[in-house]
Amino acid sequence: MIGFLLWCILFILCWPLALFALFLYPIVWLLLLPFRLVGIAVGGVLELVWAIITLPARVLRRV
Numbered sequence: 001m002i003g004f005l006l007w008c009i010l011f012i013l014c015w016p017l018a019l020f021a022l023f024l025y026p027i028v029w030l031l032l033l034p035f036r037l038v039g040i041a042v043g044g045v046l047e048l049v050w051a052i053i054t055l056p057a058r059v060l061r062r063v
Helices: 002-013 015-062
Strands: none
Touching: 002 015
């Protein structure tokens, strides 16, 4: 909601820049999407490795 309000203020103050930002936002989002997917995958792998490393300690604690 704040982003939309900021865009409306920008549109009132400088409408060509606001229209350019409106056009450019989806393109930038699409360009950054692979990096987000890689980040999600790397985060998942790191959590899996952490779970495997700490598994013996958790098993011993419950025994």
